[in-house]
Amino acid sequence: MTGPAATLGAVRRAAARRLAELGTDATPALDARLLVAGALGVAPDRLVLIDDRALSDAEIGAIEAAIERRLAGEPVARILGEKEFWGLTFQLADATLVPRPDTETLVEAALAWIDRTQGRDRPFRIVDIGTGTGAILIALLSELPQAIGLGVDLSEAAARTARANAERLGFGDRSLFIRGSWGESSAPADVIVSNPPYIRSEVIQTLDREVRYHDPLLALDGGDDGLDAYRAIVADLDRMMRPGGATFFEIGFDQAQSLSALAEQAGFAAVVHADLAGHDRVVEIHRSNWLPTGSKPGGFE
Numbered sequence: 001m002t003g004p005a006a007t008l009g010a011v012r013r014a015a016a017r018r019l020a021e022l023g024t025d026a027t028p029a030l031d032a033r034l035l036v037a038g039a040l041g042v043a044p045d046r047l048v049l050i051d052d053r054a055l056s057d058a059e060i061g062a063i064e065a066a067i068e069r070r071l072a073g074e075p076v077a078r079i080l081g082e083k084e085f086w087g088l089t090f091q092l093a094d095a096t097l098v099p100r101p102d103t104e105t106l107v108e109a110a111l112a113w114i115d116r117t118q119g120r121d122r123p124f125r126i127v128d129i130g131t132g133t134g135a136i137l138i139a140l141l142s143e144l145p146q147a148i149g150l151g152v153d154l155s156e157a158a159a160r161t162a163r164a165n166a167e168r169l170g171f172g173d174r175s176l177f178i179r180g181s182w183g184e185s186s187a188p189a190d191v192i193v194s195n196p197p198y199i200r201s202e203v204i205q206t207l208d209r210e211v212r213y214h215d216p217l218l219a220l221d222g223g224d225d226g227l228d229a230y231r232a233i234v235a236d237l238d239r240m241m242r243p244g245g246a247t248f249f250e251i252g253f254d255q256a257q258s259l260s261a262l263a264e265q266a267g268f269a270a271v272v273h274a275d276l277a278g279h280d281r282v283v284e285i286h287r288s289n290w291l292p293t294g295s296k297p298g299g300f301e
Contacts, residue, residue, distance in 0.1 A: 006060060009051030012036045015067045022071055031076050035066040038080045073209045086139035090165050095157035097219045099135040103195055103250055105281040107139045109273045110191055110248045113284065117244075120144050122190075127152065127240065129182055129194040129233060132219060134162030134175070136193050141171045150189075151177040154218055182232040188242040195250035196229035198222040226252060230259050234266050237285065247285040256280035264288075 012032055019028035037044040039062040055063075069079050077083040077098045082091050085099035086107060092098060114120055124147040128137035131151030141149055151166075153159045156179040163177040182196075199220045204212065211220070222228050230249060233240075241247055251259055260270035260283060269288045275281035 006055050007051065008036070008040075008047065008053050008055055011055060011060060011063055012047065012051070015063065018067060019070060024073075025070070031070060032067070034076055035070060035079060036063050039063045039066045073213065075210045075214055078214050083133075085133075085135040086142065088135075088138065088142065088169055090133040090135050090138075091161060091168070092133060093157055093161040095155040095216050095218070096132040096161055097195075097215055099133055102275050102281055103136065104139075105273060105275040106136060106193060106195065106248050106250050107143075109282045109284055110140060110193060110246070111143055113246050113248075114144070114191070121146055123147065124190045125187065125242075126150070126191045126193065127189040129192065130154070130196045130219070130229070131162045131177060132158050132195070134165045134177065136195060137162075137175065138166055138169060138171050140191070140193070141166075141174055142169075147174065149175045151175065152180045152182075153177070154181060155179065155216070158216075158219075182229060182236065188240060188245070190242050190245045192233075192237070192241055192245070192247040194229075194233060194248070196222070196233065198226045198229065198250075198252050198255060200224065200226040225258075226255060227258060227262065230255075230262055234259075234262050234268070234285070237266065237268065241287075243287065245286075249283045249285070251280060251283055253279045253281075256283055259283045 015036060016029045016032035019025040019031055025031055033044050033047060037047055040059060066079050070076060075098060077092060082089050083098050086104060090099055120143060124144055126137060126140055126147055126149040128149060128151040131137055131153045134151050137149045137151045141147055151162050159177045159179045166172045166175045197220050199222050201221050201224055204220055237247060249259060256272045260272065263270040263285045267288055268285045271284040272280050273282040273284060
């Protein structure tokens with residue numbers, strides 16, 4: 001990957017080969033393209049137009065550094081410092097998870113409930129518990145023009161990152177982000193969303209190295225059975241959720257039954273949503289005396 005005559009195309013293809021030889025990179029060509037584009041400050045879809053351009057030693061060095069980080073197991077999004085979610089680009093921090101496509105199922109479930117029950121033009125109050133980058137809340141605000149939102153996170157760095165994302169994406173005037181524990185909201189909400197830590201403590205050391213070494217433990221560890229955060233939030237839902245409101249939790253693949261049981265024990269009803277792969281991904285919770293038609297039980301100060 002060195003030499004004065006090295007072209008962008010040759011360097012990119014060499015990087016893809018190196019990632020492929022690693023044997024653990026599922027998309028070496030795509031990852032190489034994203035990393036090369038990020039190192040050069042060029043949009044990924046523009047690379048093919050400048051494949052013949054000669055690279056400077058400084059540019060080759062920047063690409064090499066990015067590829068070495070990927071070879072060491074660092075996720076592409078961490079290296080780039082950003083990730084797309086719901087068509088929006090979110091800046092990352094060490095204190096935040098990388099937004100994942102599966103989490104869009106939660107946004108879809110919340111919007112489907114709103115479409116069934118009230119319509120998108122109402123002035124909803126939304127609370128996002130464990131907001132991280134702010135991706136879930138900001139995605140919802142992008143679809144709900146009259147809504148306002150509060151994002152709460154145990155990490156001050158995460159709350160600051162979410163606030164910066166909201167401001168950069170144009171939603172700063174309809175959102176507030178604070179450091180706080182579960183349920184720290186000054187007013188009941190119409191919609192509560194959360195992707196809390198839900199991995200059992202003993203399982204964390206068995207996770208893929210991209211997660212184990214690069215995602216914040218605070219956002220992963222759900223306690224001995226993975227349900228600690230759910231218990232705390234469900235216990236406070238009667239106060240936090242307005243009558244006729246709904247709460248949407250992302251869950252692990254085997255947690256739908258356990259969380260549904262927790263909700264029912266607290267006097268709520270639960271509906272389970274699957275992701276595109278058919279795995280249980282979201283549990284929707286309402287007061288037990290109200291369910292949306294066709295469902296199956298299963299201003300901030």
